[in-house]
Amino acid sequence: MSIRNLKDGNKKPWLCDVRPSGRNGKRVRKRFATKGEALAYEKFVLRETDDKPWLGETTQTRSLLDMIDLWQERHGQSLAHSKYTYNKLKVIGLAIGDPLYHKFTPAMFTEYRSRRLAGEVADLNGRKIAVSFRTCNNEQDLLNAVIVELQRMGEWKGENPLHSVRQFKLHEYEMEFLTVEEMEDLITKAENHEYHDDLHKVIKLCLATGGRFRETASLTGSQLSQYKVTFTQTKGKKNRSVPISPELYEEIYKPGSGPLFAIGYSTVYRFISRNIPRLKQQAAHVLRHTFASYYMMNGGNIIALQRILGHADIKQTMRYAHLAPDHLEDVVSKNPLTSLRREFSAEKEPAE
Structure with a gap:
């Protein structure tokens, strides 16, 4: 439709x-x-x-795919990366078997999830690869959001079958970041890249602002003012401005309002994956994680970091709080062992 x-x-x-x-x-x-x-x-x-x-x-008589089509027309097309999301949803719907939407059951989704974990379901690229528990949870969130929105419109009659499906419990994983040596090596290799003169500029700007690859690589002259960049068309739908140094400003400046860089997201991603193999699984966000980690280690404010990164929820930003120099530092002075030592020292002091 x-x-x-x-x-x-x-x-x-x-x-x-x-x-x-x-x-x-x-x-x-x-x-x-x-x-x-x-x-x-x-x-x-x-x-x-x-x-x-x-x-x-x-x-x-509407099927699950019909409802996904309806969601895309009425709501999904307004979202960031809407085509990718829509195509992913269609792959999920087909893999589930495209049942009539009112006959879609929790068991159908959990059966699909099991096959996804076993690598029996083809992804968007036609590859049958076993996925992680986290990926299954993300797909459940995605399909659940579609059903909830359709219910809000009055198009999905009846219960949401995913409400009774418990997600997998996940261990919190450590978000790694680049060492100083790795940053220096990465920038040097980017500066000497045979084909992409702008690669090192994008990497430097990501490290200096915490910007996402796609946001940074697509910057235009109109988004650059003196010593400041403004990210627009962001994942969170809100513009955000981040200061940069005069040196970096001079390096990336171009007259006019056209694109600042002749490079795309995939080029940066492949370059990071190839040159930092230990962080291949986090390659898409490693520069952003590196910025946030060093910002906190250098004494930055967690609320300011939330604004810089454009997080809607402070819980996302709190993942970096433990890197602050003073994080929970009073544990050293307020634990029971310290109290015991004080008591022991007081007992040993000679009476006057």
Whole structure:
């Protein structure tokens, strides 16, 4: 289902293309002069089918993939990386078997999850690879968010089958960061890269600001002001500005408002993975983790770090709190062994 502008020069360029009874039901297509008219007609067709089921199949014939399509049209397309998320959801829906949505059960999802852990389910790239418990939890969160949003719209009738599925309990993992020697080596190799002159600039800027690869590599001249960069189109949907040194500003500055770097996310990711093999699993975020870790080790403020990284929830930022020099330092002076030593010392002191 979609409303789209065909841009074909027709006086009625807006097409309403809808299957009110699901992907196997009747298809309704009609053109309109304005988007508003097309949207109004779509609502009318859907309402007619819901109110008069003899005009077509009822909404109970919608499959899980139909509901994913509906979510994408009504909500998902507004999210960051919407195409990737939508495609991932379709892969999950197909692997589950695309049941009628009202017959989707907790057992269906847990059976899919078991096959995913065993490497029996192909991913977006067609590879059958055994995944981690964390990946299964992430996929459950993703599908659950779709169902919750559809319930909010009034499109998903009945219970959410994932509410009764407990996620896997995970051990908290240590987020590693680069040593000074590794940073120096990485920047040197990037500066000498045969094909990408901007690679070392992106790496330096990530280390200096905590920016994500994609946010940093896509910066434009309009996002750079004197000694400050402003990240837009961020994962958290909020712009954030971070100061940079005059030296780094001069190095990355380009006149005009066009792209600052002629390089993409995948190039930076592959370079990090190849040159820091011990952190291959964290390659996508290792520069961001490195910034946050050194910021706290150098006495930075945890609330300021939250704003710099653009975290919506302070719990995300608290992962770095233990790196602060004064983190829980009063444990040394307030533990019972210290109290025992004081008592023992007092007993040994001679009476005057």
